[in-house]
Amino acid sequence: xxxxxxxxxxxAALVLLLVFAFVLGRQAVQEPAQAxxxxxxxYDPAQLSWVIEGxxxxxxxxxxxxxxxxxxxxxxxxxxxxxx
Numbered sequence: 001x002x003x004x005x006x007x008x009x010x011x012a013a014l015v016l017l018l019v020f021a022f023v024l025g026r027q028a029v030q031e032p033a034q035a036x037x038x039x040x041x042x043y044d045p046a047q048l049s050w051v052i053e054g055x056x057x058x059x060x061x062x063x064x065x066x067x068x069x070x071x072x073x074x075x076x077x078x079x080x081x082x083x084x
Contacts, residue, residue, distance in 0.1 A: 040048065 043051065
C-alpha cells in the first residue's frame with residue numbers, strides 16, 4: 001500500500017458518510033418544522049384585530065393567485081389543438 005493513498009476502508013467510510021449526509025439532508029427537506037398553533041384565547045382584542053387583518057391579507061393574495069392560475073389554465077386549454 002502506498003503512503004497517502006486511499007484505502008478501501010477510507011473509501012467505504014467516505015461513501016457511508018456521504019450517504020448518511022444525503023439521508024439526513026432529505027429528511028430535513030421533507031419534514032419542515034411546524035410552528036405551534038397560536039392560542040387565540042389569550043390574545044387581547046388589538047392582537048386579534050392584527051391576526052384578522054393578516055389572515056384577510058393572505059386570503060386576498062391567494063384569491064389573486066387563484067384567479068391568475070384559472071385564467072392561465074383556460075388560455076392553455078384554448079390553445080390546445082382539438083382531440084382527434
